[in-house]
Amino acid sequence: EAAVTQSPRSKVAVTGGKVTLSCHQTNNHDYMYWYRQDTGHGLRLIHYSYVADSTEKGDIPDGYKASRPSQENFSLILELASLSQTAVYFCASTRLGGLAEQFFGPGTRLTVL
């Protein structure tokens, strides 16, 4: 059974609208991450969290907010979606931060029109 799940799996949003991407993990991991994947850029870190009710900025946080209401759940929020945020978004969890295997979800394909 999948240990990291994401919802929705795909979404079409309108420019200026609000988008929430959800991630749920059953790994009992403390660390969770949100990445975006674009052709030619690989995976870039948006936000991450190492404990519930706390989030940290990654390398490209502008235009995104994150929320970690519990150990299992981590959301990525686009308050005002823009065309440039069209991408595939991946959530991941890990036990020990940067030195441990990251377990990725299946991804959410977001298209902003």
Place this chain on the structure above:
Amino acid sequence: QQQVRQSPQSLTVWEGETAILNCSYEDSTFNYFPWYQQFPGEGPALLISIRSVSDKKEDGRFTIFFNKREKKLSLHITDSQPGDSATYFCAASDTNTNKVVFGTGTRLQVLP
């Protein structure tokens, strides 16, 4: 500024050949280097990893060669199979960070 670089962007080999994927990094504090494999429509999954205290790590047909002095590493896939066709990401992290930096990936195609 790209801290982890990969080459080539794409690579095509015939079944049975050895595929060589290259990676280089800039930050000398990096000491953990995982390689992730990603199939279309899926999330990346850890394939093999190496720590900077080692210069080689082998797992079946997959081998990482690591050169700390030159800040370079490579992934060798021997006896390549069509099922190895995927995108491979080199990544790096260190003990002082909770973050992993990913390269831009190499898209490998293995022809039967």
